[in-house]
Amino acid sequence: MAAVAEITGDAAAAANTNNNINNTTKNLDSDGKPKSESEFSVLKLVDLITKLNPLAKEFFPSSYNNNNKTQNNLHLSDFAVPNKQPGNDNFPTNQRRRNNYNQGKRQLNGRAYRAQQEDGIRRTVYVSDIDQHVTEERLAGLFSSCGQVVDCRVCGDPHSVLRFAFVEFADEQGARAALNLGGTMLGYYPVRVLPSKTAILPVNPTFLPRSEDEREMCTRTVYCTNIDKKVSQAEVKNFFESTCGEVTRLRLLGDHVHSSRIAFVEFTMIYLLF
Incomplete structure (x- = not known):
C-alpha cells in the first residue's frame, strides 16, 4: 500500500509539472520570454486606449454643461491654449479705448468748430450793391459806427458795377446795429445789409x-x-x-x-x- 501511495504522489507531481510547463509555454511571446499577468493587463489597457475616440461624449462628465463652463474646465479647446505674451493680453481693450478716445476727440473738435462757426455767423452781416470804387477801408469805416469791425471782405468781380461784402463785428450787438444801415448811400448806390448765412474764413x-x-x-x-x-x-x-x-x-x-x-x-x- 505504501508503494502505491508513492507512485500516486509521483504521478500527481508529474502532472503538476506538465501543467506548469504548458502554462509557461503559453506565457512565452514570440521572443521566447515569459510575461507576467501585470504586463498582459498593461498591454490590454494600451490596446483599448488606442481604439478610443477622444471626441466621444463619454469623455465629458455628466456634470458638465454649456452653462457651467467656468466651473468645469474640461472642454477640449482648453487643452490647446497657445502661450500668450503678457504684454498683449490687454491689446484689444487698449485699442478700443484709443479708438473711442480719438473718436470722442474728433466729435469734440467738430462741436467746437461748429460752435465757433455759428458764433461767427451771428456776428457777420452781408452787404450787397456796393459801388465798385468803394474800398474795404471805406466800407469798414461806414460800419465802425455800429461797433468794432473785426474783418471786412469785399468780393465779386472788380470790374463789375456792383459788388458784395461780408463785415464781421466783435459781438452780436454790432451786427444787429449794422442792419439799420441798409439803404445808406455809399458811392453812387445805396447798400443793402442783411444777416449773413456764412462766416468769414480766417486767412492763413x-x-x-x-x-x-x-x-x-x-x-x-x-x-x-x-x-x-x-x-x-x-x-x-x-x-x-x-x-x-x-x-x-x-x-x-x-x-x-x-x-x-x-x-x-x-x-x-x-x-x-x-
Missing part, C-alpha cells in the same frame, strides 16, 4: 506777405485763369511781354481734371491792367 498767415519785398513782389504779380492747355509757357510769357512789359517770372499750373490752366505772372515793374 503763412500765405500773407511777411516783408516789404514780398508785398512789393505781390503788387507786380497778376493771376490769370482760363488758359488753354494747348498754350505753352513760352507762348504765355511772349503774350504778356508783347502787351504789358518784361516778365521776371511765370508759373503755369494745371491738372488732368480741369479743362484749362492758371498762371502767376510777375513783372519787373508795376502795371495796371484794365
Whole structure:
C-alpha cells in the first residue's frame, strides 16, 4: 500500500509539472520570454486606449454643461491654449479705448468748430450793391459806427458795377446795429445789409506777405485763369511781354481734371491792367 501511495504522489507531481510547463509555454511571446499577468493587463489597457475616440461624449462628465463652463474646465479647446505674451493680453481693450478716445476727440473738435462757426455767423452781416470804387477801408469805416469791425471782405468781380461784402463785428450787438444801415448811400448806390448765412474764413498767415519785398513782389504779380492747355509757357510769357512789359517770372499750373490752366505772372515793374 505504501508503494502505491508513492507512485500516486509521483504521478500527481508529474502532472503538476506538465501543467506548469504548458502554462509557461503559453506565457512565452514570440521572443521566447515569459510575461507576467501585470504586463498582459498593461498591454490590454494600451490596446483599448488606442481604439478610443477622444471626441466621444463619454469623455465629458455628466456634470458638465454649456452653462457651467467656468466651473468645469474640461472642454477640449482648453487643452490647446497657445502661450500668450503678457504684454498683449490687454491689446484689444487698449485699442478700443484709443479708438473711442480719438473718436470722442474728433466729435469734440467738430462741436467746437461748429460752435465757433455759428458764433461767427451771428456776428457777420452781408452787404450787397456796393459801388465798385468803394474800398474795404471805406466800407469798414461806414460800419465802425455800429461797433468794432473785426474783418471786412469785399468780393465779386472788380470790374463789375456792383459788388458784395461780408463785415464781421466783435459781438452780436454790432451786427444787429449794422442792419439799420441798409439803404445808406455809399458811392453812387445805396447798400443793402442783411444777416449773413456764412462766416468769414480766417486767412492763413503763412500765405500773407511777411516783408516789404514780398508785398512789393505781390503788387507786380497778376493771376490769370482760363488758359488753354494747348498754350505753352513760352507762348504765355511772349503774350504778356508783347502787351504789358518784361516778365521776371511765370508759373503755369494745371491738372488732368480741369479743362484749362492758371498762371502767376510777375513783372519787373508795376502795371495796371484794365
